[in-house]
Every structure is written in structure tokens, then in C-alpha cells.
Amino acid sequence: SFCKIIRNRAQFIARSCKEVRDVYGPSEDGLYSLTTATGVDWTLVASVHEDNIYWKCTIGDRWTSQQGNNANWPKGEGNWANRKTFGTVEAATDDDFKNPGYYDIDAEDMSVWHVPNKTPFYHWNLAAIMRYHTERRFLHLYGGNLYYLFNRYPVEYNVGNHLSDNGPSIPIVYDLWDKESTKMFYGPNTRGETRGETEGGFVSFRAINYERAATAICSGVKPKGGEVEHYCIGGGGFFLEGNPLQCGDFTGFAWNGYGTHEGWSAFIFH
Numbered sequence: 001s002f003c004k005i006i007r008n009r010a011q012f013i014a015r016s017c018k019e020v021r022d023v024y025g026p027s028e029d030g031l032y033s034l035t036t037a038t039g040v041d042w043t044l045v046a047s048v049h050e051d052n053i054y055w056k057c058t059i060g061d062r063w064t065s066q067q068g069n070n071a072n073w074p075k076g077e078g079n080w081a082n083r084k085t086f087g088t089v090e091a092a093t094d095d096d097f098k099n100p101g102y103y104d105i106d107a108e109d110m111s112v113w114h115v116p117n118k119t120p121f122y123h124w125n126l127a128a129i130m131r132y133h134t135e136r137r138f139l140h141l142y143g144g145n146l147y148y149l150f151n152r153y154p155v156e157y158n159v160g161n162h163l164s165d166n167g168p169s170i171p172i173v174y175d176l177w178d179k180e181s182t183k184m185f186y187g188p189n190t191r192g193e194t195r196g197e198t199e200g201g202f203v204s205f206r207a208i209n210y211e212r213a214a215t216a217i218c219s220g221v222k223p224k225g226g227e228v229e230h231y232c233i234g235g236g237g238f239f240l241e242g243n244p245l246q247c248g249d250f251t252g253f254a255w256n257g258y259g260t261h262e263g264w265s266a267f268i269f270h
């Protein structure tokens with residue numbers, strides 16, 4: 001397909017790549033904005049892909065560190081707050097992806113889809129296990145995109161304390177699943193009666209754990225404690241506990257085995 005969805009302020013507006021071709025002609029290769037019947041448009045700016053959860057902060061962990069778990073590398077790759085780009089839309093379920101929209105777009109809201117690895121582009125919608133979006137135009141408050149948000153809340157080891165220095169938690173509207181199923185998705189310990197680590201119905205940013213490691217996004221939940229490494233993804237370059245077992249794009253999601261859904265381990269979703 002020749003039509004890449006990159007910006008929401010592109011020269012051309014259409015509802016599909018087919019419409020782009022029909023209206024603007026096949027020679028108009030380039031960047032297009034796709035819109036829905038109601039005029040709401042969404043642009044894929046990033047994907048966080050786990051290629052091997054057993055390799056801790058090695059090649060492929062672009063949203064944490066590809067150079068190991070190291071307190072002297074507190075920001076890790078720094079990709080949450082820089083202009084580096086990588087990957088392609090088509091391969092966003094096979095590899096990490098980040099395009100110029102991540103730092104260049106002036107957006108209001110955010111939508112998140114959890115899509116199993118290797119799902120082809122055209123099946124993302126049906127294959128997704130969870131989909132949701134925000135509706136409060138929260139990005140206006142944080143610079144209009146994730147680049148500015150994460151420059152304000154650096155994803156960096158040792159920048160603050162759990163809970164008190166966390167970034168914002170924004171209420172979400174579910175397109176698929178709900179608050180309760182979101183909580184069930186993460187390891188049983190995260191919703192234990194004594195720990196009560198998560199509240200469903202939010203997307204949260206720059207959550208810090210008990211050991212002062214920073215994570216980037218807690219998808220579907222708001223942290224209520226400091227065990228965020230089991231339900232928040234991405235991070236800086238150092239996770240003290242279990243060194244290096246919690247370092248990686250999916251942090252400590254496999255702490256009690258991969259996909260076991262025991263202890264702190266999340267359901268499998270590859």
C-alpha cells in the first residue's frame with residue numbers, strides 16, 4: 001500500500017487509502033490524513049513491540065535500553081523524549097515503530113490498541129485484545145504530543161519517588177474491553193487485596209517504582225503502589241530489583257514466568 005498515515009495536518013484528507021487514490025490519483029504518493037465519517041482522525045505514531053522478553057535490555061529494547069541495565073545510563077535509549085524514528089507502520093506488530101508524528105503532531109487525544117505480535121495491518125482492529133482512547137483533550141495540557149509530555153516527565157532512573165512523582169493518569173473510554181477486564185489482564189498480585197496496585201480505566205504516564213526506576217506508560221490502569229514494573233511498559237536504563245530481570249520494553253511482565261498469569265506475570269499476548 002502506498003498510503004502512509006502519518007500526520008493529522010496533511011495536505012490531503014480522505015477516509016481510506018482507496019479514497020486517496022480515487023480522489024487524488026495514484027501519482028500522489030506521500031503523507032495523508034485519514035478521517036472517519038464523524039471527522040475524527042487518528043494517526044499511528046508509535047508501537048512498543050516485545051521481540052524477546054527473556055533478553056533484558058538488549059537489541060530491540062528501543063523503549064528502554066539496548067545497552068544493558070546500568071545506573072550510569074539512567075535515561076536508557078531516551079526514545080520517549082527524543083526525535084529518533086524507527087520502524088514502519090506495516091511492521092508495527094513485528095518490531096518497534098516511531099514516526100515523526102510522535103514529536104511533530106499537534107494532537108488532543110490518544111488511542112491505544114493491544115495487538116498480538118505478527119498481526120497484519122488489516123487485521124489489527126479484529127485481532128486487538130484491548131482498545132481504548134481518551135476524550136478529554138489532555139494532550140493540550142502537555143504540549144500536543146508524547147514527545148513534549150515525556151520531556152516534561154523524563155523516563156529516567158532516579159528522578160523521583162513512586163506515586164508522588166508519577167506523571168498524569170488520564171481517564172479512558174473503552175472501545176474494546178472494560179475496567180475490570182483490564183485489571184484481570186495483569187498479574188494477580190497487582191490486584192491483590194493487600195497490594196491493590198491498579199485501578200482500571202486510565203492510561204498513565206511516567207510511573208516510578210519502589211526502586212526509583214521510571215516506566216513510561218501504564219496501559220489501561222492508574223498505579224496505586226510502587227510495583228509498577230509489572231503493569232507499565234518502557235522505561236529508563238536501570239531497574240535495580242532482580243538486576244537485570246526487570247529491564248526491557250515489557251519490564252517485569254514475565255517476573256513469574258512468561259504468560260503464566262501467576263504472581264506478577266501478565267497474560268500472554270503475542
Ligand code: G3P
Nearest residue numbers: 227229230241252255264
Ligand atoms: O516486583 C516484585 C517484587 O517486588 C516482589 O516480588 O516475589 O516477593 O512477590 P515477590
Ligand code: CA
Nearest residue numbers: 210226227241
Ligand atoms: Ca518490585
